[in-house]
Amino acid sequence: MHSRPQLAIPYRTLPEYVGHWARIAPDHRAFTFVDHPGPHSRGVHRTLTWKRLDTRVRALAAWLAEEAGPGERVALLCPQGMEYVTAFLAAPAAGLVAVPLYPPGLRGHDDRLAAVLADARPAVVVTTSPLLREVRAFCADIPVRIVVADEVPDATDGDRLPATPDETAIAYLQYTSGSTRTPAGVEITHANVVANARQALGAYGADTRSVTLVGWLPLYHDMGLVLSVAAPVVRGLLSVVMDPGAFLQSPVRWLRLLAAHPRALSAAPNFAYDYCAAAVTEAEKAHLRLDDVVALLNGSEPVRPGTVDRFHAAFAAQGLAPETHCPSYGLAEATVFVSAARPGQPLRRFALDRAALAGGKALPARPDDPGAVLLTGCGTPAGQRIRIADPVSHALLSEGEIGEIWVQGPNVGRGYRNQEEQSRRVFGARFAGAGEAPGDWLRTGDLGTVLEGQLVVTGRLKDLIVVDGRNHYPQDLEATAQDAHPAVRRDRLAAFGVPGVPGDSGERVVVVAEHTRATNLAEIDVPDLGRAVRAAVSSRHGLRLADVVLVPPGAVPRTSSGKVSRALTRARYLAGTYAAENAR
Numbered sequence: 009m010h011s012r013p014q015l016a017i018p019y020r021t022l023p024e025y026v027g028h029w030a031r032i033a034p035d036h037r038a039f040t041f042v043d044h045p046g047p048h049s050r051g052v053h054r055t056l057t058w059k060r061l062d063t064r065v066r067a068l069a070a071w072l073a074e075e076a077g078p079g080e081r082v083a084l085l086c087p088q089g090m091e092y093v094t095a096f097l098a099a100p101a102a103g104l105v106a107v108p109l110y111p112p113g114l115r116g117h118d119d120r121l122a123a124v125l126a127d128a129r130p131a132v133v134v135t136t137s138p139l140l141r142e143v144r145a146f147c148a149d150i151p152v153r154i155v156v157a158d159e160v161p162d163a164t165d166g167d168r169l170p171a172t173p174d175e176t177a178i179a180y181l182q183y184t185s186g187s188t189r190t191p192a193g194v195e196i197t198h199a200n201v202v203a204n205a206r207q208a209l210g211a212y213g214a215d216t217r218s219v220t221l222v223g224w225l226p227l228y229h230d231m232g233l234v235l236s237v238a239a240p241v242v243r244g245l246l247s248v249v250m251d252p253g254a255f256l257q258s259p260v261r262w263l264r265l266l267a268a269h270p271r272a273l274s275a276a277p278n279f280a281y282d283y284c285a286a287a288v289t290e291a292e293k294a295h296l297r298l299d300d301v302v303a304l305l306n307g308s309e310p311v312r313p314g315t316v317d318r319f320h321a322a323f324a325a326q327g328l329a330p331e332t333h334c335p336s337y338g339l340a341e342a343t344v345f346v347s348a349a350r351p352g353q354p355l356r357r358f359a360l361d362r363a364a365l366a367g368g369k370a371l372p373a374r375p376d377d378p379g380a381v382l383l384t385g386c387g388t389p390a391g392q393r394i395r396i397a398d399p400v401s402h403a404l405l406s407e408g409e410i411g412e413i414w415v416q417g418p419n420v421g422r423g424y425r426n427q428e429e430q431s432r433r434v435f436g437a438r439f440a441g442a443g444e445a446p447g448d449w450l451r452t453g454d455l456g457t458v459l460e461g462q463l464v465v466t467g468r469l470k471d472l473i474v475v476d477g478r479n480h481y482p483q484d485l486e487a488t489a490q491d492a493h494p495a496v497r498r499d500r501l502a503a504f505g506v507p508g509v510p511g512d513s514g515e516r517v518v519v520v521a522e523h524t525r526a527t528n529l530a531e532i533d534v535p536d537l538g539r540a541v542r543a544a545v546s547s548r549h550g551l552r553l554a555d556v557v558l559v560p561p562g563a564v565p566r567t568s569s570g571k572v573s574r575a576l577t578r579a580r581y582l583a584g585t586y587a588a589e590n591a592r
Contacts, residue, residue, distance in 0.1 A: 018202075020174075020199070020202065021101075021175065021198045022241050022242070023065060023097055023098075023100055025241045025242050026065055026097055026241055028244075030061070030062035033244060034057060035058075036246075037056075037057060038056050038057055038058045039061060039093055039240075040053055040055040040056075040249070041088070041090050041249050041250070042054075042254075042265060043089070043250075043251070044250070044254040044261060047258075050261075051250070051261065061097075063162055064090075065094055065098045067160055067162050067163075068095060068098035068160050069098040069169055070169060071160045072102040072104055072132060072134075072155065073102040073104075073169060073170060075155060076104055076132045077131070078103040078104070078170065079103070079177075080130070080131040080132070081104070081105045081106075081107050081129065081131060081181065082095070082099040082104045082105065082106055082131070082132045082133075083109055083125060083133045084107060084108050084228070085110065085111045085135045085146075086134060086135055087139065088251045089136075089249070089251075091134075091157040092227045093227070093237055093249075094157060095157050096108060096237060099180070100198065101169055103169075103170040103171075104131075105179070105180060106181070107124070107128045107130055107180065107181045107183070107193070108180060108182065108227060108228040108233055109183070109228050110228050112142050113142060115562075116566070118146075121146075123191065124183050124191055124193070127425065127426070128193060128425070130152055131152065131153065132155055133152050133154050133155070134157050135155075135156060136156060137156050137159055140156055173198060175197065175198045176197055176198075177198060178196065178197055179196055179200070179201055181194065182340045184341075192425070192427060192430070193424060193425035193426075194340050194341050194421040194423075194425075195421050195424070195425055196343055197421070197422060199418060200343050200419050200420070200422075201238050201343055203417070203418040204238070204342070204344060205241070205242040207390040207417075208234060208235065208344075208348075209239055209242065210390065211348040211350065211387075211390040212273055212305070212351055213302065213350070214239070214243060215243070218270075219303075220246050220270055220272050220273070221235060221236055221239065221247040221248065221272075221273055222247075222248045222262070222265045222266055222269055222272045222273070222274040223235055223236040223247070223274055223275065224249070224250045224254065224255040224262050225252065225275060226252050230338070230343065231307055231338065231344050231345075233344075234344045235275050235305070236249050246269070252570075255280070259280070259284045259288055260284075260287075260293075262274070262280075263323075264296065267296050267300075267301075267326075271300060271301075271302045272300065272301050273301075274303075274305070275307060276305070276306065276307075277306070277308045277570060278308035278312055279498070279499040279570070281315050281316070281319040282319070282498060282499065284322065293322075293323070293325070296323070296326040297326060297327055298323055298327050298328040299329065301329075303334050303351040305335075305336045306333060306336065307336050311335040311386065312384070313357050313382050313383070314382070316330075316333050316355055320333065330354070331351065331353060332351060333349075334348055334349045334350065335348075335349050335355070335384045336349065336387065337387075337456075337463055339452055339454070340421075341420065341434065341435070342415050342417070342419050342450060343419045343421065346389065346415055346452075346463075347387050347388060347389050348387045348390050349387035355384060356385030356387075356462050357384060357385075358382070359373045359374060359375040359381070359382055360373055360380065360381045361373040361377075361379060362381050362484075362549070363379065365479075365481075366480060367479070368409065368410045369408060369409065369410065370408045370410060370466075383465075385459065385460075385464055386462065386463045386464065391418075392415060392419060392420075393416045393417060394415055394458070395414045395439070395445050396411040396414070397412050399455075399469055401440055402438065402439055403439070403441065404445055407459065410455055410466055411455065411457070412451060412452065412453070412454070412455060412469055413454045413455070413463070414439075415452060416445075416447060416450065420450045422435070435448065436448045453468060453469050453470060454467070454469065455472070467482065471504070473504065473505040475505070475517065475551060480549060482503040482574060483503075484549070485503040485517070485519065485551070486501050488544050488548050489503065489544065489545060490521070492541045492543070492544035493536075494524075495523045495558075496522075496541070497525070501519060501521035501522060501564060502564055502573075502574045502578070503517060503518070503519045504578040504581075506518055506554070506581070506582060516554035517551060517552075518553065518554055518557070518578075518581060519545075519555070519557070520557045520577050520586060521541070521556070521558055522558075522559055522561050522563060522564050523560065523561065524561070525561045529560065532558070534558055537558060541553065541556045542556060557581065557586050559586055564577055565577055
């Protein structure tokens with residue numbers, strides 16, 4: 009284990025921090041990428057020290073500065089790994105704007121990649137030699153220069169880099185995942201990302217003690233980028249990264265990395281914890297020790313208490329402490345981190361009355377009441393301010409009232425690229441009551457409330473389903489539907505509203521669900537499954553489903569960050585795509 013380096017002075021940009029650690033801790037490990045070249049591989053480690061990372065960043069930055077002018081965009085079409093980290097840090101070091109993306113070929117996401125490239129209009133694309141042919145073919149009709157990161161020599165003169173950019177300049181464009189709308193590029197400044205890295209480090213106790221960041225989240229995703237790159241660069245910590253595909257192929261690989269590195273801190277969405285609990289075998293658990301894990305972040309909205317319980321029950325014998333689980337909340341428009349439960353504290357659980365929740369109030373209920381909705385607190389703000397607003401009147405709401413979550417802090421981005429009107433609406437919101445909460449606020453589009461000082465997230469404003477004047481949260485309906493029949497694949501279903509027929513009050517509700525991979529469609533009694541789902545939703549929510557559609561694994565679309573895209577599922581349903589597929 010390397011000794012903990014001294015705290016860095018507050019630099020303005022990430023490349024400055026890289027240079028700082030290269031000077032005072034040149035031989036300490038900075039980044040390790042763990043490759044899994046085969047299905048049974050236990051991992052091949054490749055490590056860069058701070059000195060070596062600084063050398064590569066400066067070399068690539070000098071090369072990029074020759075290819076593009078100040079402020080132009082650099083699209084990162086690299087695979088998960090060292091070249092991605094280097095390119096992300098090199099672009100701002102060259103006075104350019106990084107655009108974290110992914111190589112062509114990611115299943116179901118080439119159209120989005122093309123749309124983002126058209127919006128960002130990069131001057132340069134950075135990739136790696138194994139992917140050069142694919143990237144060149146994909147970008148054939150785009151006026152862009154391609155730089156192959158692993159072919160740039162160290163000998164490039166890194167002393168010719170431009171002056172350190174102003175902290176208010178744009179460091180990168182973080183494109184939203186597109187789960188609720190067309191992807192938009194959030195302009196994140198140097199000050200934003202440094203502030204959010206420090207906020208995250210402070211929230212999880214890594215500002216004063218040494219930890220190892222362990223991650224498999226995609227580096228083009230906001231949480232993966234900040235937790236696996238920005239935070240360790242600011243603090244001078246070791247970051248260990250693996251490919252998301254390697255985790256999906258064998259989730260125990262992630263747990264082994266947690267066990268192998270001292271004081272590990274990591275993050276994953278809700279489904280990953282359920283996946284580990286269900287898929288990791290007793291034989292794989294036998295050699296795991298997880299008692300040195302510091303914190304496990306869960307950034308899903310909302311975090312499900314049942315998932316946390318299943319995960320910790322599955323790995324309690326491996327020494328995993330329940331207090332390591334840290335439900336958190338964030339979004340790309342705020343760089344990523346907004347609010348977090350602190351390590352070492354018990355999970356804050358809230359049992360809320362479902363009927364009252366549908367009416368906009370968070371009233372307590374007994375946890376064993378069938379009408380209770382079980383939610384988890386997402387802690388307190390991390391160096392920023394949170395308020396709850398009426399999404400229509402913009403009035404400031406009191407504790408226990410459900411409204412839109414508004415955020416204010418140094419981590420909030422500048423706005424959306426080339427979308428001035430939308431930027432003003434989202435990033436420049438004002439409360440109706442003069443002087444109650446002055447200044448511009450970020451409208452998150454998420455619904456929630458504050459209970460006992462804890463932020464409680466209830467759902468997405470745009471996903472809300474309104475029937476007979478009552479609000480229904482799709483993730484609540486989805487949780488009921490997936491528990492109604494064993495053939496429904498967990499976390500691979502979408503509930504959404506569609507226009508009602510004349511005379512109806514509100515929307516009609518549809519559930520599209522994948523069946524499990526272990527089950528053949530011909531073996532499933534589809535009408536029986538439909539009846540089971542309808543009965544469960546009717547009993548628990550007092551809601552009649554207009555349609556239940558069972559589709560094959562992989563048919564429910566997901567965003568580039570792995571979340572189910574309800575908006576795209578709804579669009580495919582209305583277009584008749586699922587009906588046509590089922591008729592074949």
